[in-house]
Amino acid sequence: MITTPNAVSARKRTSIGSRRNPEAEAAVLAAARELISEKGYAGFSVEEVARRAGAGKTTIYRWYPTKADLFIAIYTMERSTFVTVPDVGNLVEELVQYTTSLWRFWSSHPAGAALKGLIAEAQGTEEALGALRDKFLPDRTADLRHILTSGAARGEIRLEEVDDKVSLWVGFSWFKLLIGELHDEDAIARVMMQIAGVPRHVQS
Numbered sequence: 001m002i003t004t005p006n007a008v009s010a011r012k013r014t015s016i017g018s019r020r021n022p023e024a025e026a027a028v029l030a031a032a033r034e035l036i037s038e039k040g041y042a043g044f045s046v047e048e049v050a051r052r053a054g055a056g057k058t059t060i061y062r063w064y065p066t067k068a069d070l071f072i073a074i075y076t077m078e079r080s081t082f083v084t085v086p087d088v089g090n091l092v093e094e095l096v097q098y099t100t101s102l103w104r105f106w107s108s109h110p111a112g113a114a115l116k117g118l119i120a121e122a123q124g125t126e127e128a129l130g131a132l133r134d135k136f137l138p139d140r141t142a143d144l145r146h147i148l149t150s151g152a153a154r155g156e157i158r159l160e161e162v163d164d165k166v167s168l169w170v171g172f173s174w175f176k177l178l179i180g181e182l183h184d185e186d187a188i189a190r191v192m193m194q195i196a197g198v199p200r201h202v203q204s
Contacts, residue, residue: 029073033111068136085143092193092198094147094150103182107182118131118132
């Protein structure tokens with residue numbers, strides 16, 4: 001059997017051990033984004049991603065141990081493009097701007113909508129729950145935590161309140177995501193004032 005240079009090159013791209021070949025990883029992520037857009041989280045599978053990307057399942061699982069891990073990578077990339085972290089020196093205004101931006105991403109982008117699928121799967125499998133709790137939430141609440149910590153540095157809230165306020169924000173936002181009320185932006189200002197501990201009669 002004659003081995004062509006292209007065949008050798010292709011074999012090398014899929015045989016680099018734990019190191020990630022940038023070209024192969026880009027193909028995997030592109031295929032994953034495409035599949036999420038077409039079929040959402042329920043129709044998302046590593047097997048189909050591997051087929052579309054021309055990559056081995058073993059390679060993908062080495063980089064992303066579960067379907068949830070691969071989805072989180074896609075979600076993080078897409079989210080960073082659409083969601084900004086405001087810095088205006090006022091906690092309520094920053095929370096309102098950040099939450100509004102994120103909700104609009106969730107309601108308009110396939111990766112945002114597919115987050116509901118990951119949350120649902122986490123109720124039934126330990127792998128998805130672990131990915132959601134230990135990987136997704138710490139990374140994806142880092143911006144919110146920064147906003148709240150900055151507010152604490154300005155004296156708007158107490159630093160020891162930050163963890164509880166993160167939980168309140170996540171509970172409120174995910175509730176709206178799961179029941180399909182992301183267009184209820186009027187609620188954002190009211191609830192952000194509560195999270196920030198600002199009386200409703202006080203204008204931010």
